[in-house]
Amino acid sequence: MEKNIARYIWTHTKGQQLWILLVVAVSMIPYFLSFDLPKQIVNGPIQGEGFDQPGATQLFMNISFDLPWLGTVTLFDGVELTRMQTLFALSMVFLLLVIINGLFKFYINTYKGRLGERLLRRIRFELVDRILRFPPSQFKRMKGAEVSSMVKDEVEPLGGFTGDAFVQPALLGGQALTALFFIFMQNTWLGVIAAVMVGVQAVIIPRMRRRLLVLGRERQITARELAGRVSEIVDGIGTIHAYDTSNYERADIASRLGRIFKIRYDLYQWKFLVKFINNFLAQLTPFLFYCIGGYLALQGRLDIGQLIAVISAYKDLPGPLKDLIDWDQTRQDVQVKYVQVVEQFSVDRTIDPSIQAVAIKDAGSIKHPLAAVNLSLADDSGAKLLERVSVQIRPGETVAIVGGAAGGGEMLAEAFARLTWPESGKVTAGGDDLLELPESVTGRAISYVSSDAYFFYGTLRDNLLYGLKHAPLQDAVYEGSGAAHRKWQINEARLAGNPDYDVNSDWIDYTAANATNRDDLFAPVLSVLDTVQLSKDILDLALRSIVSPNEHPGLAEGIVEMRHALRDELEEAGLSSLVVSFEPGAYNTEATVGENLLFGTATGPALIGKAIGKNAYFRSVIGRSGLDRIMFDMGYSIAENAVELFSDLPPDHPFFQQLTFMTADDIPEYQLLLQKLKGKGFDAASEDDRGQIIRLSFRYIEPRHRFGLLTDELMAKIVDVRRQFHEGLPEEMRGDIERYDPEHYQASASLMDNILFGRISHKHTDGSKRIRSIVSSLLNSLGLLERVIDIGLDFNLGAGGKRLTAVQRQKLNLARALVRRSDYYIFNRPLPGLDHRLQDEIVRDVLKLVRRDGRDPAIVWVLSNTALSSLFDRVLVFDRGLLVEEGTPAALAENNGIFKELVSS
């Protein structure tokens, strides 16, 4: 990349820079005219110069030039105007000039701003583009946050500077030279004094700024390192907690901030010192004028009029000069920042852009053997990881790689995936070096999976299909304003040197996933998810999620239908006691008293949480029926029981988990409350105390808490009050509660709750597990599985896929590769977190899956479990970077070699 910021800006914006210079030059004309006009207005019509007689007129807007050789050229004769008319005419011209000047300024500023923003876009894109083309080894030395702070923050000032890069010095330099010229015109000697002082400023100030530049560079580097450290803390938070090193991190951050503070404070001090000296030098010149000029004038060697003219001409010099010096400061600042960034991004051996060129059409496959030729690999320190290995993987062959932890097999797999570049020798496909083939061939024909999975922030689906998004295959269709906006996008992207691929296009290569379009993608995806045993997890994710029926039309009806099917299924299996359904006319013993009373989910502010206790309608209903007294007594008993059971226990005792209606902190509060209310009853209790007590009975579940507080009569009463509550519900509260309705989907409940439409009985220890398996098979038989899995695929994985477990991440990582149709699959110990039984199952199923539909890809599997090598055609045994044995599993088992040792151990 270009090292000089000025040259970089000039290369990419010279046309626009010249245009804006021209516009600025033209804008000077009305600008200077507007300077002269006030004097004309005051002297002419106001003070009456040239209007000596009443009724006198003057020529207005006479435009004529005296040109050499041609004589006087008159463009406009002008009109005769009286004094008053002239006043208005001149004022109007003044107003016009104000508007013209304003418009010029507006145009110039917007133009410069746009110029800067485009250049900023260009440079940011160029930087990210370079990251995408860095050689893999580069990333071992980079911190993500530092790089992103470079791309985001450090190049930011460049945008602001671009517009001023050439216009500002031209403009200010011109103004300063004009002022200097005027001084020279008045008096040569004083002119020389002024010029010398300007020269002194021009020499001293930049010199003093050198220190500023050093400090600026330090400030930039320390700030960048701070960004890197902050992101390390975020990424390593688990380690920090595990080892109680948070205070070490605090100390580190505090000391860094201290250093940054010191640098910044030094910077301020220098900056203001430089400013002080600069101002001093600027003021020194008039001092010399007064002192020397005055002396000369008194001596009579200088005309006093001249001196005054010089002094008044000088007032126009410091302004532009100061701005010019400020501009230079910004330029140096930006230059430093720019060089800092460019140095970081100047890397040898970047990938050639042509290798990553987008390929819309199917880029072709690798029909030739994949081969390592005399391949040696080394790590950063130069230690050999693989030594002169030559091996060939033929199309359609399955090869297991086994060996110890540092055997070298993993490194060979990484070399096949182009993640590690050869130290010597090469990796070839047919006759071509793998590193010289376009990524559109290697990145599609070869699928690589290691245990080191990275997931992008987004949904499970996005990540699962990530490996299919090579090129914008089907353009998005835009209409009306959307189309106009797209056109603008393309145009702007080109102007800033960005590619104009549309991120909204359909990038998914359905053919590669064994489908033809979005609609028939599900079947192949599901078979992959089944193979890696992830479909159950995804189903669970879906069942736990709350789904809006509007976004999934038809699903709600299906789920409601399924409720009945589930009932029948449970009945048939003799498990009908597993789930207690909600029935409008009956009390559900497995649900809380509150749930039974409301018989619905509170969704509006009037009934949610504590608000229900204050809701006038609700209180009137339970007050009228006398239920409030009963619930008060009930709550009182619950409080008594809880206090009796738990008052002796320390607050952190694990038994408190069981106390669902109180926290440990509530116990002493209720203890006091009970003493206060002892023997007094409902009527004597205050409003607040009643609420506190009644609240407890809301959470009570008889089979769980077993205090023996619910009688059949009470349950019947609660059901009756429920009926009254819903019948009399005022219109404005209808939206605050979603009633349990056997025939309707409940938008505020999870999918699973909607399917069950009841509560799982507390009596069965593995009730929820059994229900889950029944539900899953029922979803399948009712044809709802696809839709539900689809909802599970909407699950957001969070940063780096952290919302999944480590095992789920490894499975998803494998699934992401299996979704793609490739000629070579390289599996580099993809499932280290799984137990052996699961690994065994998945390896077998994967081998079956990739050969579906008569496909015949080659598979290279670096195995963590050597026993599985019997499933492969050929085994490569690595030991200490050398390929030590090679052959069919049977043949190797015969030999008394390392393989036999590995298998038996």
Add this chain to the structure above:
Amino acid sequence: MGTTMLLKDEVQMLRRVPLFSNVEPGKLKLLAFTSDRVSYDPGEAIFHQGDTGDAAYVVLAGKADILVDSSTGPIKIAEVETNSIVGEIAILCDVSRTATVQTTTPLEALRIRKEHFLKLLTDFPEITIEIMRVLADRLSHTTSELSEARSRARKTD
């Protein structure tokens, strides 16, 4: 709801369990409250040999067999009586279940989770001593059975 057994009934039943007979009723109530009430149909397994142990069970009503897997199929080695505790070994020694417990009648039990059970032992020495007594008792039983079996084996030699 006549079928629901209440906390106070459970406390009465727990008092009949030898293990808890010396524990004061207030603590027993707490134990009952923090445990889960579970019920099983006849022939249902409470846990399987080889499972990880996460809870102990106090049988309140019903009977179950203790089965151990062998090459010839499961062998019944003992019977669980009402008011006895099963499954405590796996949570005390952190090993997987040493036997399968399968009900022979409808069975009601209290399921005491591992962390609660261990907390119970540290909080109430009387329960710990009682547990030790039960275990020692079983050990002496096992020892005498073993010596019997050995002498029998010697005779057949």
